[in-house]
Amino acid sequence: MKRILKYVLVLMAILFAIPVLSGCGSSKKESSVQPSSWETIKKNKKVVIGLDDSFVPMGFRQKNGELSGYDIDLAKAVFKQYGIKADFQTIDWSMNVTELRNQTIDLIWNGLTITDERKKALTFSEPYLVNQQVLVVKKDSGITDIKGMNGKSLGAQSGSSGAQDIDDHPTILKDRIKNNAPVLYDSFNNAFIDLNANRIQGLLIDSVYANYYIKHMANSKNYRVITSGMPNEEFAVGIKKGNVQVKEKIDSAINRLRENGELKKINEKWFGK
The missing domain is CATH 3.40.190.10 (Periplasmic binding protein-like II)
Structure with a gap:
């Protein structure tokens, strides 16, 4: 009787362990997909871009409250090529890197200057505009x-x-x-x-x-x-550190806009000829 009871207890322990183990396996798989990765952005067909909405002419609110600006137009043109919607979220500019690390946003795109200090915390796209x-x-x-x-x-x-x-x-x-x-x-x-x-x-x-x-x-x-x-300074897109695929997609899209003349149109719209 004791032997039978022992086998029953062992069998029950094995049965209870199976869902736990399979659950651990799926968690590991899910956690490998980062919220700001290209895979996730493409799957959701949406990218969240952080900005200071008072920075004219890069990204700002018009009198009617509508968001407008050079970077708004450029970001939309970039992600339109991939069938992805660009959503914009106002952030405290002094906390932009923290917002990206916390993954409340996917990108910083608002007249962001490449600096040695920021390079330690961010991956940058290729520069697209010179500033002083x-x-x-x-x-x-x-x-x-x-x-x-x-x-x-x-x-x-x-x-x-x-x-x-x-x-x-x-x-x-x-x-x-x-x-x-x-x-x-x-x-x-x-x-x-x-x-x-x-x-x-x-x-x-x-x-x-x-x-x-x-x-x-x-x-x-x-x-x-x-x-x-x-x-002189260079403006670029701030990307979560190590997200190389996101950088490559943005760089490729901007280069296509440069080649097909769309980038020139955006430049002239905001800065003149």
């Missing part, structure tokens, strides 16, 4: 060059390449400005408010933003744009 950092001041401030910022307050966007440039090239601005540190803002819109109110006397900003934003302001003649002397 410029100093924007009010004409009535009397500032006409970088030296004019001696002892003055300088603004920059938190988490931006401009803010990084201030630290990386201290002799250009950091060693000159008040407190040897910029006033940081969550968006350039708020920085312009303080510039107009004279709470800061200069703003280090992307040239693509400065040129477009000032051009479309009613009081555009009140501003002066000064070459900063910071090195």
Whole structure:
């Protein structure tokens, strides 16, 4: 009797173990497919792109609330080639890498500058646009060059390449400005408010933003744009570290747009000929 009971208990243990083992196998298989991988993006036919929706002309909200911009058009044109819908999600720009790591977004695509620091955390697409950092001041401030910022307050966007440039090239601005540190803002819109109110006397900003934003302001003649002397920058798509297939797909699609003339049309739409 004891022997029979022993066999029954062993048999029950084996039967209970089978679903557990098969369950473990399927978990392992599922976990190997990453949410931001090309396989998942293609399967879902959707890619979630993180952006700062106040960065004109790359990605911003129009007065009616509609999302528009150079990067919006370019991203849509890229993923249209694969039958994938591009969804855009507003994020805190200073937390863009964290958002990507947490997989709340699949890509960072919004005038993102390639830097050595970001290369440690991201895989980048090939660059698609060249940018410079410029100093924007009010004409009535009397500032006409970088030296004019001696002892003055300088603004920059938190988490931006401009803010990084201030630290990386201290002799250009950091060693000159008040407190040897910029006033940081969550968006350039708020920085312009303080510039107009004279709470800061200069703003280090992307040239693509400065040129477009000032051009479309009613009081555009009140501003002066000064070459900063910071090195040229390149915009690219920020991809989760190691997602090489996603990079290859984006690079190939942008090259096709370049070859068929669609990229030129997007460039001229936002920047003119």
